[in-house]
Amino acid sequence: MRKPAFGGHPSETHFLWSDDGGKRFDVERLRSWCDRHDLTLERDKRVDHDRGDELREQYRIVVTWADGESESFDMGDEEWSMTTQETPRTFVEIDTEGMARVASLDTEQVLDLQESWTDGSAICFRAAGPDGTKRLPLDRLR
Numbered sequence: 001m002r003k004p005a006f007g008g009h010p011s012e013t014h015f016l017w018s019d020d021g022g023k024r025f026d027v028e029r030l031r032s033w034c035d036r037h038d039l040t041l042e043r044d045k046r047v048d049h050d051r052g053d054e055l056r057e058q059y060r061i062v063v064t065w066a067d068g069e070s071e072s073f074d075m076g077d078e079e080w081s082m083t084t085q086e087t088p089r090t091f092v093e094i095d096t097e098g099m100a101r102v103a104s105l106d107t108e109q110v111l112d113l114q115e116s117w118t119d120g121s122a123i124c125f126r127a128a129g130p131d132g133t134k135r136l137p138l139d140r141l142r
Contacts, residue, residue, distance in 0.1 A: 016098060016116040016125075023098040023114075027059060033118045034061055037138060042088075050110050051099040060093040061123075063141040090141040092123060100127075104141055 008024065010017050015030040017023070027043075034041040040062040047055055066089040072081045093101045098113045112128040122137040 010115065011117060013119065014115065014117040016094065016113055018098075018114050025094070025096070025098070030059065030061070037121055039063060039138075048093075048095065048099075048101065051095060051101065052097065056095040056097060056099075058093055058095045060088060060091050062088040063090045063092075063138055065089055092136070092141075100125075102136065 008017075008019065009026065009029075013029075013033075015026045015033070031041050042060040042062060044058045044060065045055055046058060047053065048058070065086045068084045068086045070081055070083040072079060074080070088103070090105060091101075091103050093103075094113065094116070100111045100113050100116075102109050102111065111125070111130070114126045114128060116123060116125040118124070119135065121139070122135050124133055124135050126133055
């Protein structure tokens with residue numbers, strides 16, 4: 001995926017779109033939207049075998065977090081506590097090829113995004129497969 005071209009956005013709210021040169025992604029526009037809606041935007045590089053077998057850069061919009069687990073135990077006269085780190089529970093993750101993973105409380109789906117934009121507190125998108133424009137309100141992921 002290439003960086004956005006000057007003036008190349010289809011609208012003021014698009015952060016992913018396709019043009020003759022391939023898919024373009026504006027992470028700063030997405031980061032700004034996440035900040036306005038108190039969402040965490042994480043960046044990582046990993047292989048997700050549901051979306052491909054090569055290493056890709058990933059941007060994860062975390063909507064809710066799973067609670068970390070903790071366990072306490074005694075060793076001699078000392079008490080120890082171990083806590084696991086929080087993990088994303090509901091999220092939208094987009095990689096550098098425009099492939100997305102959407103994880104809600106009960107389902108996970110992989111989509112090949114053609115374009116994506118924001119509308120208030122919702123992410124809208126067109127993807128290969130599902131017909132038409134889809135709208136994902138953040139409330140459905142909370």
